[in-house]
Amino acid sequence: MFSEDIYINTNFKNKFDSSDISTDSSVPEKKNTYQKICHKFSKVLLTSLIVYFLLLTILFSGSLITLLKKYAQLLEEKTVMKELYYTELECTKWHPLSEDKVWSCCPKDWKPFGSHCYFPSIDSVASWNESEENCSSMGAHLLVIHSQEEQDFITRILDTGAGYFIGLQDPGHGQWRWVDGTPYNESATFWHEGEPNNPKEQCVTINYRKPVWGWNDIPCSDKQQSVCQAKKVYL
Ligand code: MMA
């Protein structure tokens, strides 16, 4: 029975090879080709499905990462907004004739001078890095001094018994740099007599040495008071 079957199959194969098979007698052969096609098709289908799901996974992961990033960004913005929202501003009318941006404002308890606002720390000491971080958490930076007037203004409101970090640092070789990126101008510096005096002292404080206020380089890890500075807000 089995061998007969094979014979018949072979017979048909020879007879109808590569022709349009449409008679009933071609069913076994048709089934065979159909199975092959089916097999091939399912292979292609499976590969396509795998590729499709792989692409879907990549796309999904990509979108998820983007979404998470966006979410983190929004959270950060929200905390900044909250801080800004709860900061009371004190404003003065500074341009009586102009219609727009007539108010110049500083956060409550900050001292206005020129185009900036100043905030000395009150009895709290920290390293230079911590002090700068504290200022930047308030949208400010450590004090940058560019003129005698600014130096005089700030020293009038500081305590003669304390030292205050300012935004001046030496990354090495006495290359003094202001924290806000403005150029260090040798002719507008207020170093104490004999300072800076130590290449291992790479951060700067402003302090009082009778009878003058001036700058002294000290180790950045020393704990000192500090002064924050921010740009005025014009409304
Ligand atoms: C001295 C003087 C400064 C130095 C400090 C370090 C008190 O001043 O030598 O230049 O920075 O000591 O504490």
Ligand code: CA
């Ligand atoms: Ca020094």
